Amino acid sequence: MYEERDPRMAVSVILPYSSFKGWYANAPMDCEYVVASGVNEKYGMIRVNQNFETYLWRKFVAEYNMGGAINNRAHTPINFPLIRYADVLLMLAECYNEEGKQDDAVGLINEVRARVNMPGINSGPAWLEARTKNQVFARIRHERAVELAAEGLSFSDMRRWGLLETLNEKKEKDFTGKVRYTRKVSSRDYLWPIPAEEIEKNSSLKPNNPGW
Template sequence: MFGRTYVYWDYSFFNVSVIRYADVLLLYAECLNDKGETTEAINIINKVRARVNVPALPLTMSKAEVLKHLQDKERPCELALEGSRWYDLVRWGIVEETLKAHNKPFVENYVDTKHQLFPIPHSEFLLNPDWEQNPNYSK
């Protein structure tokens, strides 16, 4: 009907969002902040905020305040439900403390060094037996 190629929208590979411009800008702001260029990082964050008419951040924020804002507010709000939160937490090294702060009964068996990486599938070791398995997993 109406010349549709696919019955369901998710069967098509057209218009698949891989990364959004806002994500690129926030990653860039994070890099600038890490380099000590905090004012420029705040300007980049304010570009993202201006798009949705959110008040600008003050240029007087410290490097630590900008990082905390990115971790707690900006990235979670801007990229909600896009699947990038886990990778942000791993990159910042705060997976365990974040999970334990919000999901205490569910993370009793969480092992920081094990659960940040997936095990390498056995089929890959058949192709190259010299590979080593990721930490805390056996071949």
């Protein structure tokens, strides 16, 4: 079932029948490492410790407990990337595609895919074909999703693409088919609200951004 999948899936999540070197929780904190707390907001974009009946994250999660330093999956010594070369390549591919340079965009997508030995776009089989602007954009969206999984970029991507409303009322289910929550987004989420204290300082900022 998983043997011929994109290898980035196995790097991002713990797959059935795979191995993960875990630990006993509440281990004594008696080693030399200083571990920063990770993001674990109840409704955060990245949930390291609350995935319901879905895959658990492997990406950014330390194996073992480092001699007692870790007793929570939300704590990790693994550095979180601020920006990655693959992200830069895909952003440039997006720019090329908008300019009508589909071949240049595909070349950059394939550079990212080559890192994990995935076949290149337009390398032969029909299922790899992407010639038009919309087809290449779909490939860029997919590549960002799998290459940059759990890196906190997807929500901003959807805003940049003007596709945020497509997530509204989307029902997220676990593997049993049970609906766990329904996404709520609207057009106001494209912009942050102007802080009230800033409006008090400068009344010319009124009215606030739409919806706020």
